[in-house]
Amino acid sequence: MWHSSAVAIWRDVKGAGAAPSTASTVVTIGTFDGVHLGHQSLLAQARSVADASGEPVVAVTFDPHPVSVFAPDRAPRLLTDVERRVELLLAGGADAVRVLAFDRAMAAWSPDDFAQRVLVDDLQAAHVVVGENFTYGSKAAGDVACLADFGSGHGFAVESVELAGGSEEYSSSLVRRLVGEGDVAGAAAVLGRPAEVTGTVVHGDHRGRELGYPTANVPVPAGLATPSDGVYAAWVLDLGAAGERWPAAVSVGDNPTFEGVDRRVESFVIDRTGLDLYGHRIRVEFVDRLRGMEAFDSLDSLVVQMAADVDRARQILS
Numbered sequence: 001m002w003h004s005s006a007v008a009i010w011r012d013v014k015g016a017g018a019a020p021s022t023a024s025t026v027v028t029i030g031t032f033d034g035v036h037l038g039h040q041s042l043l044a045q046a047r048s049v050a051d052a053s054g055e056p057v058v059a060v061t062f063d064p065h066p067v068s069v070f071a072p073d074r075a076p077r078l079l080t081d082v083e084r085r086v087e088l089l090l091a092g093g094a095d096a097v098r099v100l101a102f103d104r105a106m107a108a109w110s111p112d113d114f115a116q117r118v119l120v121d122d123l124q125a126a127h128v129v130v131g132e133n134f135t136y137g138s139k140a141a142g143d144v145a146c147l148a149d150f151g152s153g154h155g156f157a158v159e160s161v162e163l164a165g166g167s168e169e170y171s172s173s174l175v176r177r178l179v180g181e182g183d184v185a186g187a188a189a190v191l192g193r194p195a196e197v198t199g200t201v202v203h204g205d206h207r208g209r210e211l212g213y214p215t216a217n218v219p220v221p222a223g224l225a226t227p228s229d230g231v232y233a234a235w236v237l238d239l240g241a242a243g244e245r246w247p248a249a250v251s252v253g254d255n256p257t258f259e260g261v262d263r264r265v266e267s268f269v270i271d272r273t274g275l276d277l278y279g280h281r282i283r284v285e286f287v288d289r290l291r292g293m294e295a296f297d298s299l300d301s302l303v304v305q306m307a308a309d310v311d312r313a314r315q316i317l318s
């Protein structure tokens with residue numbers, strides 16, 4: 001049952017769009033951008049409740065990001081697009097993901113409207129697992145106590161999970177800040193996996209091969225968080241059938257030595273010649289930052305520096 005003008009879709013591991021066939025569910029709710037270690041601990045808790053009750057875990061999430069609807073000028077650069085978020089939620093223990101199309105109408109639902117429509121009518125929740133700072137409904141007026149109170153009259157129990165991370169609690173905005181500062185090692189420590197950029201390899205200026213360092217170029221994805229300009233040690237995954245994974249030295253920037261204009265993620269795959277990656281979908285997983293981007297006054301000095309970068313990247317990744 002879905003009593004709203006807003007659209008909601010189902011996603012499960014088969015990529016299909018069907019609701020679980022059970023009478024009741026274990027639900028966890030969040031924006032879940034990045035699916036960081038805090039989100040993963042919520043999923044793990046929902047998983048353990050579900051394993052005891054025999055119900056499926058449904059992760060409820062929103063697309064677009066709620067802030068981009070009620071305060072577009074403050075819309076964050078996201079760590080994950082909705083497809084990747086769903087994939088990570090399923091990998092983290094959800095049996096199905098319910099993606100709610102967040103709009104101004106949904107933003108105006110009172111906490112009780114939200115709980116009734118989503119948790120009771122749509123999902124038949126028997127258990128709801130949320131973080132201790134969870135808020136919901138118009139103006140974020142609902143909190144964990146309010147949810148538990150509503151649940152006691154509507155057939156579901158609420159469990160709140162302590163925030164992970166200690167003094168600096170894990171959060172999507174913390175990861176966005178670390179990625180934006182180029183602290184990709186710090187970001188990975190909160191995500192539980194490397195920060196990443198995914199895209200299709202396009203043609204550049206065909207200069208890399210002349211320099212001895214051909215680079216697979218991916219445009220910086222609009223709206224997504226990308227590490228600040230600089231040079232990084234990273235893994236490159238070919239997401240095609242072969243599914244290979246290579247060590248790489250990666251430049252993020254607009255090639256200031258050549259007065260370039262397009263900001264790109266350019267990966268030189270170490271110790272591999274003759275690759276043809278044009279048109280391939282690749283994922284770049286950032287491991288460590290080597291240095292900032294520089295405008296060199298000669299090709300030779302750029303090439304000398306690139307050789308040193310490659311040596312360091314090789315060491316870091318070995």
Ligand SMILES: Cc1cc2nc3c(=O)[nH]c(=O)nc-3n(C[C@H](O)[C@H](O)[C@H](O)COP(=O)(O)O)c2cc1C
Binds near residue numbers: 294
């Ligand atoms: C390890 C590495 C370090 C790089 N460092 C810089 C740099 O400091 N300054 C710069 O202008 N370009 C830098 N680049 C980018 C190169 O200028 C770029 O890859 C080259 O011009 C080839 O461009 P193309 O792929 O469009 O042919 C770096 C590239 C790599 C792989």
Ligand SMILES: Nc1ncnc2c1ncn2[C@@H]1O[C@H](COP(=O)(O)OP(=O)(O)O)[C@@H](O)[C@H]1O
Binds near residue numbers: 205214270
């Ligand atoms: N070791 C390698 N690392 C990255 N790309 C490579 C490598 N060897 C061959 N290639 C191929 O070379 C292309 C990059 O060459 P380059 O001269 O930099 O051209 P472009 O300017 O179009 O990126 C890549 O897209 C890929 O298909």
